[in-house]
Amino acid sequence: xxxKKAVEIKDLKREFQMGSEIVRAxxxxxxxxxxxxxxxxMGSSGSGKTTLLNILGCLDKPTIGNYFLDGVDIKxxxxxxxxxxxxxxxxxxxxxxNLLARTSALENVELPLLYNKDISVSxxxxxxxxxxxxxxLADRFDHMPxxxxxxxxxRVAIARALVNEPVMILADEATGxxxxxxxxxxxxxxxxLNSKQGKxxxxxxxxxxxxxxxxxxxxxxxxxxxxxxxxxxxxxxxDVLAALxxxxxxxxxx
Amino acid sequence: MNIFNLLRIAYxxxxxxxxxxxxxxxxxxxxxxxxxxxxxxxxxxxxxxxxQLSNMGTNMLxxxxxxxxxxxxxxxxxxxxxxxxKDITALKANTQxxxxxxxxxxxxxxxxxxxxxxxxxxxxxxxxxxxxxKLTLKDGIVFTQxxxxxxxxxxxIGQTVIDxxxxxxxxxxxxxxxxxxxxxxxxxxxxxxGFNAFGQDQDDILIAPYTTxxxxxxxxIYYSNIYASATSEAVTDQAVAEITQVLRxxxxxxxxxxxxxxxxxxxxxxxxxxxxxxxxxxxxxVVAGISLVIGGIGIMNIMYVSVTERxxxxxxxxxxxxxxxxIMLQFLMEAILISITGGVIGVMVGxxxxxxxxxxxxxxxxxxxSSVLLSFFVCAITGIFxxxxxxQKASRLDPIEALRYE
Numbered sequence: 001x002x003x004k005k006a007v008e009i010k011d012l013k014r015e016f017q018m019g020s021e022i023v024r025a026x027x028x029x030x031x032x033x034x035x036x037x038x039x040x041x042m043g044s045s046g047s048g049k050t051t052l053l054n055i056l057g058c059l060d061k062p063t064i065g066n067y068f069l070d071g072v073d074i075k076x077x078x079x080x081x082x083x084x085x086x087x088x089x090x091x092x093x094x095x096x097x098n099l100l101a102r103t104s105a106l107e108n109v110e111l112p113l114l115y116n117k118d119i120s121v122s123x124x125x126x127x128x129x130x131x132x133x134x135x136x137l138a139d140r141f142d143h144m145p146x147x148x149x150x151x152x153x154x155r156v157a158i159a160r161a162l163v164n165e166p167v168m169i170l171a172d173e174a175t176g177x178x179x180x181x182x183x184x185x186x187x188x189x190x191x192x193l194n195s196k197q198g199k200x201x202x203x204x205x206x207x208x209x210x211x212x213x214x215x216x217x218x219x220x221x222x223x224x225x226x227x228x229x230x231x232x233x234x235x236x237x238x239d240v241l242a243a244l245x246x247x248x249x250x251x252x253x254x
Numbered sequence: 255m256n257i258f259n260l261l262r263i264a265y266x267x268x269x270x271x272x273x274x275x276x277x278x279x280x281x282x283x284x285x286x287x288x289x290x291x292x293x294x295x296x297x298x299x300x301x302x303x304x305x306q307l308s309n310m311g312t313n314m315l316x317x318x319x320x321x322x323x324x325x326x327x328x329x330x331x332x333x334x335x336x337x338x339x340k341d342i343t344a345l346k347a348n349t350q351x352x353x354x355x356x357x358x359x360x361x362x363x364x365x366x367x368x369x370x371x372x373x374x375x376x377x378x379x380x381x382x383x384x385x386x387x388k389l390t391l392k393d394g395i396v397f398t399q400x401x402x403x404x405x406x407x408x409x410x411i412g413q414t415v416i417d418x419x420x421x422x423x424x425x426x427x428x429x430x431x432x433x434x435x436x437x438x439x440x441x442x443x444x445x446x447x448g449f450n451a452f453g454q455d456q457d458d459i460l461i462a463p464y465t466t467x468x469x470x471x472x473x474x475i476y477y478s479n480i481y482a483s484a485t486s487e488a489v490t491d492q493a494v495a496e497i498t499q500v501l502r503x504x505x506x507x508x509x510x511x512x513x514x515x516x517x518x519x520x521x522x523x524x525x526x527x528x529x530x531x532x533x534x535x536x537x538x539x540v541v542a543g544i545s546l547v548i549g550g551i552g553i554m555n556i557m558y559v560s561v562t563e564r565x566x567x568x569x570x571x572x573x574x575x576x577x578x579x580x581i582m583l584q585f586l587m588e589a590i591l592i593s594i595t596g597g598v599i600g601v602m603v604g605x606x607x608x609x610x611x612x613x614x615x616x617x618x619x620x621x622x623x624s625s626v627l628l629s630f631f632v633c634a635i636t637g638i639f640x641x642x643x644x645x646q647k648a649s650r651l652d653p654i655e656a657l658r659y660e
Contacts, residue, residue: 054654057573059573059653059654059657060654079577079578080577080578080579083572083575083576083577083578083580084575084577086573086574086575087574087575087576088575092573092574094570094657098566098567098569098570098657100567100570101270102269102270103266103270107266111571111574112574112575114259114262114263115259115571115574115575115576115577115580116575117256117259160574164574164575
């Protein structure tokens with residue numbers, strides 16, 4: 001397999017100075033994510049999951065070791081360059097959606113493109129509409145976040161993560177605030193984006209029943225990788241959803 | 255990020271908090287409006303004082319006896335008698351910048367018409383006095399040079415005196431009244447001039463030939479004042495120099511001696527009054543300026559609150575690619591938008607309130623271009639200055655912590 005690497009992490013360590021004490025959050029981890037993979041990173045609190053997420057998201061830099069995102073060594077970049085890199089190569093999906101209040105769905109999705117000066121007004125609008133269509137919210141362009149359900153809000157957030165055509169979608173407990181039905185809907189959407197559009201997805205969670213929908217699980221424990229396994233029997237979220245009683249919120253037959 | 259995106263982001267952020275944006279603007283609106291209105295009122299009163307003085311004859315010069323040293327004792331000007339017919343003759347013969355000249359003596363006394371009387375003052379002058387002081391007659395004629403030569407007992411009468419001793423509206427022309435013990439025939443009625451800038455009633459007066467007042471009432475050869483007109487307002491300074499030289503020669507003053515008279519021009523008066531109302535303008539501007547600064551502090555306060563409140567939004571914007579510079583410009587732009595919008599509204603409110611002041615209180619107002627430009631400029635600066643620190647604070651936030659902020 002000669003697939004391009006989306007993420008390469010080599011012997012990565014991250015230490016924090018807390019007063020006189022040095023806290024070692026990550027104690028030397030190495031893994032690679034190929035393009036088109038759907039990886040879940042699991043771990044209980046204190047496992048270094050959040051630290052890894054921050055580094056993967058280029059919000060933080062490793063103390064020791066290297067992190068290449070799409071072949072770019074982030075150690076060489078300053079604050080502004082990291083921001084540019086996030087803008088071009090990463091799509092964030094947060095647990096609490098983080099949509100701008102009193103701002104329409106379309107404008108929320110346009111937001112990352114406002115910080116990309118190469119994109120014209122018309123192209124920005126076009127791509128935002130396209131992204132909202134991809135998450136099946138074509139009829140909700142003008143809705144404010146408070147007029148949308150939790151699942152719909154998270155889909156707007158996913159559209160926002162898609163709109164800059166990132167190398168990797170980085171989801172942080174993206175189903176944490178949702179009930180199980182809506183969680184399955186979101187996972188079904190993620191799976192669809194992964195399989196049909198070939199999006200690389202890294203999904204950070206602590207819920208094992210979410211991890212079964214991904215193709216690979218990395219288990220963190222005490223700042224080390226405890227387990228890195230391919231999922232042999234990846235479940236389809238659509239099937240799980242179909243087993244539940246049907247609602248109008250998300251029509252799986254689309 | 256280009257400027258239009260920036261404007262869009264800032265504009266939307268403000269729209270999301272309309273009331274708060276408006277309340278923040280209010281400080282600026284009041285500041286700008288008060289600068290414009292107060293400066294307009296100050297300028298208006300300055301102009302009206304100037305107009306009033308011009309009406310009195312801005313090319314008028316007044317010569318008064320001044321304090322002088324007599325054997326080491328300084329003597330008050332009013333008790334000093336130096337101005338005589340000799341000075342008038344000398345001035346008439348030796349000046350080129352003076353068009354008209356009139357001596358003046360004044361006596362206070364009762365004007366009596368039968369059973370009615372009224373305390374007033376009588377000015378003894380030459381016929382040129384009316385031109386110099388820009389006085390006109392409503393009715394009748396001015397006394398002549400011949401009346402001056404003969405010390406004729408004729409007088410001109412002011413409206414206030416008429417109102418008090420001819421209360422029934424009869425025509426005073428030709429009537430004989432007494433001033434003190436001396437009977438005078440009224441030959442002319444002065445057009446009313448109203449009160450002057452100092453609150454003196456300019457119509458409470460009788461005017462007679464100076465020789466009459468000197469010889470028949472005061473028994474003096476001295477004048478209390480000399481009034482003169484410069485040929486134009488522009489040559490007032492030359493006229494003053496001329497008068498000074500002629501009078502020094504006439505009074506035989508040595509070079510070491512001070513003048514025993516003063517020559518006053520209306521320009522001095524105008525300058526004095528202008529500087530008084532200029533001071534008023536400065537004072538009002540300072541007050542208004544302070545309210546602008548307070549408005550600016552209001553902006554700063556709100557921007558700080560806004561940055562704290564929107565920490566999570568800032569974290570989000572940073573995580574999706576906003577650089578520190580972008581965040582800073584966004585908040586700076588918000589502050590500038592608030593102050594500029596407030597400035598525009600403030601200018602309109604300033605015009606409106608100035609108009610209302612003129613309409614309701616009848617105060618003269620002049621809206622000066624410079625005050626509009628200045629307050630607008632100060633506004634923009636205020637926005638940048640007071641918006642800068644909150645914006646900088648926002649731009650320095652750590653995206654990780656900002657995202658987790660609750």
